[in-house]
Amino acid sequence: xxxxxxxxxxRQKEPLRTLVPGKLSxxxxxxxxxxxxxxxxxxxxxxxxxxxxxxxxxGLDVTYVRNFxxxxxxxxxxxxxxxxxxxALTTRMIAAFHxxxxxxxxxxxxxxPRVTTHMPEIVAMIEQIIARGHGYVVPGEVQADGSIAQDVxxxxxxxxxxxxxxxRSQDDNADGASERVQHDARKHSQxxxxxxxxxxxxxxxxxxxxxxxxxxxxxxxxAMACKHxxxxxxxxxxxxxxxxxxxxxxxxxxxxxxxxEFARQWxxxxxxxxxxxxxxxxxxxxxxxxxxxARFHPQVLRYFLLTAHYTHPLNFSxxxxxxxxxxxxxxxxxLAAAEALLTARGMASGGQMDEPELELVENxxxxxxxxxxDDFNTPRALAALSEPIAALxxxxxxxxxxGALDVIAQVRAFLHEASGWLGLFQHPPTTVVEAxxxxxxxxxxxxxxxxxxxVERLLVERQEARAAKDWKRADEARDALTQVGAEVRDGxxxxxxxxxxxxxx
RNA sequence: GGCGGCAUGGCCAAGUGGUAAGGCAGAGGACUGCAAAUCCUCCAUCCCCGGUUCGAAUCCGGGUGCCGCCUCCA
Numbered sequence: 001x002x003x004x005x006x007x008x009x010x011r012q013k014e015p016l017r018t019l020v021p022g023k024l025s026x027x028x029x030x031x032x033x034x035x036x037x038x039x040x041x042x043x044x045x046x047x048x049x050x051x052x053x054x055x056x057x058x059g060l061d062v063t064y065v066r067n068f069x070x071x072x073x074x075x076x077x078x079x080x081x082x083x084x085x086x087x088a089l090t091t092r093m094i095a096a097f098h099x100x101x102x103x104x105x106x107x108x109x110x111x112x113p114r115v116t117t118h119m120p121e122i123v124a125m126i127e128q129i130i131a132r133g134h135g136y137v138v139p140g141e142v143q144a145d146g147s148i149a150q151d152v153x154x155x156x157x158x159x160x161x162x163x164x165x166x167x168r169s170q171d172d173n174a175d176g177a178s179e180r181v182q183h184d185a186r187k188h189s190q191x192x193x194x195x196x197x198x199x200x201x202x203x204x205x206x207x208x209x210x211x212x213x214x215x216x217x218x219x220x221x222x223a224m225a226c227k228h229x230x231x232x233x234x235x236x237x238x239x240x241x242x243x244x245x246x247x248x249x250x251x252x253x254x255x256x257x258x259x260x261e262f263a264r265q266w267x268x269x270x271x272x273x274x275x276x277x278x279x280x281x282x283x284x285x286x287x288x289x290x291x292x293x294a295r296f297h298p299q300v301l302r303y304f305l306l307t308a309h310y311t312h313p314l315n316f317s318x319x320x321x322x323x324x325x326x327x328x329x330x331x332x333x334x335l336a337a338a339e340a341l342l343t344a345r346g347m348a349s350g351g352q353m354d355e356p357e358l359e360l361v362e363n364x365x366x367x368x369x370x371x372x373x374d375d376f377n378t379p380r381a382l383a384a385l386s387e388p389i390a391a392l393x394x395x396x397x398x399x400x401x402x403g404a405l406d407v408i409a410q411v412r413a414f415l416h417e418a419s420g421w422l423g424l425f426q427h428p429p430t431t432v433v434e435a436x437x438x439x440x441x442x443x444x445x446x447x448x449x450x451x452x453x454x455v456e457r458l459l460v461e462r463q464e465a466r467a468a469k470d471w472k473r474a475d476e477a478r479d480a481l482t483q484v485g486a487e488v489r490d491g492x493x494x495x496x497x498x499x500x501x502x503x504x505x
Numbered sequence: 506g507g508c509g510g511c512a513u514g515g516c517c518a519a520g521u522g523g524u525a526a527g528g529c530a531g532a533g534g535a536c537u538g539c540a541a542a543u544c545c546u547c548c549a550u551c552c553c554c555g556g557u558u559c560g561a562a563u564c565c566g567g568g569u570g571c572c573g574c575c576u577c578c579a
Contacts, residue, residue, distance in 0.1 A: 011509090013521095029579075037579090044579045074577075168508055168575070182576095217577090239579025240510095246578090269579075270510090276571065280578055307528080308518065312511080313572070320517065323529050333542090367526095371519090379519050383527035397544045471538055478540065489541050498541090 003058055003373045005235070006311055008243065008266040009165055013375055016055075017264060018234050024060040025229040026052060027263065029221060029238035029246070030112070032069040033093035034078040037100055038286040039301070039316055040272045040279045044239050046302055046423070047269045047310040047376070049106040051237070053421055054372045064109040065228045067221060068094055071115045071214050076203055086204050090116075100289040103298040105423040111228045115220040119206045122215045122223045125257045126152055126195045126208075134158045134256035137210060138186040140198025149198030149211030156191045159252050165266065166244035193249055195219050218249035225263070226254055236263035240270055241278075269310045276315060287316070295443070297436050299332075300325045303424055306378040322502045328424075329436050329501070331389060331415075336429035337396050338412045345405060358407065361414045364388045368418055381422060388414055440499040444485050455486045459497065462488070 003016040018024050028048045031037055045066075055062050070090040079086040094114075101108075115122070129135040130152065140151035156162050163169055183190065194216035199205035205212035225233065231254070238247065247266065254262040271278045274285045292301055304324035308314040364384050371380035388411045395407040419426035445452040462477035478488050485500040 031579075032577090040579050042579090072577095166508080166574075241574070241578050244508095244574060245576090271573075271579080273572080278573070278578090282577065312518090315517085317517095319529090323517070327528060377519075379528090380526070383519070386527055393544065466538085469538080475539060482540090487541060490537080491542085 001058065001369065001373050003055065004375050005265060005267055006375050008268050011167075014265075016235070018060065019230075019232060019264065022059070022061055024055050024062045024235070025233035026055075026062060026064045027221075027225045027229055027233065027236045028064070028066045028109070029236075029242055030067040030069065031097060032072050032074060033090045033097065034072065034075040035093065035281075036288040036290055037097055038279060038281070038288050039292060039305075040239065040286065042100070042104060042289050042292075042301065043272050043305045043310075043314065044237075044269055045101055045106050046104060046305050048237050048267075049423060050306065050372070050378060050421070051267070051376055052107065052109075053423065054376060057421055058369075058373065063111070063229065065111045065113065065225065066109040067224050068097075068112060068114045069217075069220060070094070071204065071220075072217065080202075087116075090114075096290075100293075103293060104289070104302050105298065105426070107423075113224040113228060115215065115224070118220065118224050118227065119208075119215075121227050122219055123196075123206075123208050125219060125223045125226070125253065126215075128257040129154065129195065129253060132256060132259075134252075135195055136188065140211070140213070141200050143199065143212060144201070147211065149213055150196075151186070151194060151198050151213070152196035152210055152216075153187055153192040154195050154249070154253060154256070155188055156193075156252070157189050159256050161255070162191075162252050163248065165251060166248045168244065193218065193245065195253070218246055219253055221246070222250045222254040222257070222262075225250070226258070231258045231260035231262070233263055235265045235267055237267040237269075240268045241280075243268055270308075270313045272305075273313045273315045274317070276313070278313075279316060292321070295439070296321050296325055297328065297432060297439065299424060299427065299432060300328045300436070303328045303382075306382065306422065306424070309379055310376055325436065325501060329433060331385075331425060332427075332429045332432045332436075334389065334392055334396060335412065335415065335425065336433055338392060338408045339429060341396065341399060342405070342409060342412070358391075358410050360391055361388055361410050364414060365417070368421065372421055378422070381418075385415065385418060436501070437498055440501050444499045451484065454484065455481060455497065458486075459488070459495065463495065 004013050005016050006013050016024070026048070028044070031041055048064075048066075052062055052064050068090070071086070075086050075090060079089040082089060098108075126135060130137070134155050135152055136155055137150045137152050140149045143149050196208060196210055196213050196219075197216055198211055198213040203214070205214055225236065236247065236250070251262050254260070273279060277283065277285065279286045289301070300321065301324075304321055305314065307320075307324065364387055367384040368381050371377045371384055374380070391407055392411040395401070395404040395411075398404060399408070415425050418424070445455055458477050458481050462474050462481070465471075465473035465477060481488050481497065487498045487500055489496050489498065
């Protein structure tokens with residue numbers, strides 16, 4: 001089976017091509033570490049985590065590189081604002097990013113290069129670009145010692161393929177855009193972009209042939225990708241908003257510097273939206289990953305972000321999160337029930353039986369793989385889980401039916417296998433169920449709160465009424481509990497209650 | 506202004522030529538003192554108009570609506 005991807009360069013679905021058979025080199029643009037990451041970032045890295053997992057499971061030896069941009073105007077501004085060094089800020093934010101990604105079960109890339117540790121490579125690439133006639137040097141900022149440092153620009157007009165990825169001509173760029181971009185007389189063309197920026201007072205800087213300064217925004221990815229994956233590598237990925245100018249510029253720089261192809265295929269994921277509008281820092285309509293994880297389990301957020309195809313926009317809303325939560329919880333509850341039952345029957349290991357594989361599971365396994373190989377169609381992959389889950393439900397409902405235990409064991413084993421592809425449903429089920437319930441309980445009925453005391457009071461009252469077979473009073477108590485968001489359940493083990501998991505009311 | 510994307514049941518969402526996956530909600534049933542949870546069953550002809558084709562949600566043309574990029578952005 002071949003993996004097919006939507007290649008942004010051709011705008012078509014085509015087979016994933018690897019330069020070296022059996023090996024896949026993957027570069028994903030990482031974050032600029034000046035703040036906590038938001039849900040839009042979460043989507044990118046979860047999507048490409050699934051890409052990476054799928055490729056590995058299809059037998060490819062994957063080298064996954066994801067950078068940190070740790071030098072940038074916004075970082076400098078934020079560090080000043082916070083009264084800390086850029087280094088302190090970026091170190092903190094990288095740690096926070098790792099923490100977020102770990103919670104979301106995104107596997108770590110093989111290499112996570114930082115701009116600040118790749119200055120020699122960056123400077124060398126800029127020198128190459130200049131040497132080959134695609135870059136030029138102009139006077140920049142006056143330095144403390146009175147000298148004038150230099151800026152370096154990429155000369156877009158010397159690179160005819162410019163615009164191929166984003167599908168725009170250089171003339172297009174000149175028009176509408178130019179009125180919003182401040183005119184710079186030093187540039188040959190207003191579309192030219194900075195390769196190296198001379199240092200302003202108080203900014204962090206690195207020494208270079210052009211004086212003290214720092215790299216422009218795009219060059220770091222060209223340099224780090226070439227260093228860690230080679231001048232030509234397989235796939236370069238990122239959010240759709242990076243197509244232009246970031247990726248367009250990366251291509252121009254790398255190819256201008258070394259004459260090689262750079263990334264052979266490109267993948268871009270769609271935005272997370274709110275009310276159909278892009279979630280972004282500039283619009284201010286974003287939620288950080290931490291904001292969301294304070295209310296929803298990481299598996300719920302991950303599941304939600306995989307419910308739409310990665311190339312499409314995905315609308316973020318409480319309602320969607322709650323729907324995802326409902327589904328994730330239901331599946332983990334079934335897994336918990338399966339585990340309990342199998343343990344009780346001494347079949348805890350599961351999936352190691354001699355019975356022939358159930359056709360249903362076999363089909364689902366094939367569909368899961370087909371779906372993911374077909375351009376990482378996660379909605380289809382999630383749908384493939386439904387039939388086995390339905391079979392599991394039925395078997396759990398009638399565990400004494402012929403073959404029921406076998407179904408339970410096999411579906412459980414299948415879900416465990418699916419979790420390797422999707423990064424979902426691999427956690428100890430009772431832990432997840434308890435975490436989700438506890439999160440809602442602590443929100444609605446914090447420990448020691450009057451709300452919690454009220455629930456306990458009503459529960460006692462209902463118990464007394466029930467003992468006296470006073471159904472009217474018992475129902476009143478239950479209605480009152482429902483009213484405040486506590487759902488009562490009578491079971492053979494006695495009465496339990498759960499906080500309402502949705503946020504209505 | 507230039508370039509591009511999307512429009513499927515109440516909501517979310519797959520599906521690129523052969524008669525609409527899946528999830529949530531809803532309805533009916535089982536279970537329950539009543540409920541909840543759980544289980545079973547049911548529930549769309551694909552924005553509008555025209556065209557191509559034996560046959561289109563899927564291709565072409567024209568509308569309408571929404572969104573994105575062109576400035577920092579995942």
